[in-house]
Amino acid sequence: KQEVTQIPAALSVPEGENLVLNCSFTDSAIYNLQWFRQDPGKGLTSLLLIQSSQREQTSGRLNASLDKSSGRSTLYIAASQPGDSATYLCAVQLNTNAGKSTFGDGTTLTVKP
């Protein structure tokens, strides 16, 4: 059974700092990994999708890496801003599980002005 873990559960940083969020998964036979952002009481916004054949993806100040063999992914946020405050979730999809993503519990990020 695929399990996804995110560490830390919560993170508070001053504005302008660079930070790294971690995601680990137990079954390395993933098809892809997706990072999401969720604001309180809202739906999920897709940030980055990494296919299993890729090592990283970048979008603006965000960079996500994937190491399948070790079962790890990181989300790097550069020059953090108060507007980055949200919960960040990672989710993996297996080759064999159509339409199903397995999620971690998320990291709640607070960026202080």
Add this chain to the structure above:
Amino acid sequence: KAGVTQTPRYLIKTRGQQVTLSCSPISGHRSVSWYQQTPGQGLQFLFEYFSETQRNKGNFPGRFSGRQFSNSRSEMNVSTLELGDSALYLCASSLVSSPNEQFFGPGTRLTVL
């Protein structure tokens, strides 16, 4: 292109009642997945529909059911509501049923009294 829409956004029901939630995927997307999000259990997969057929199912009791229409819109039904069914219900759409990037709607907040 319009995103995923879910109706209603908020619902209050009492124990024993039943409820139907609706999800309209992004135009052209044919796969719809449903998730339940609670503070204690996080995001859990309910089921996935593609071309009006349920392709995948999570570990939820039979009180949770769904269907998909020919225009890819999907409904989820919960019968005999319990207090523990209070949650944010999210649907996600993808182009196809195989592992693919998922796009989420804003969710339906269900409160069971």
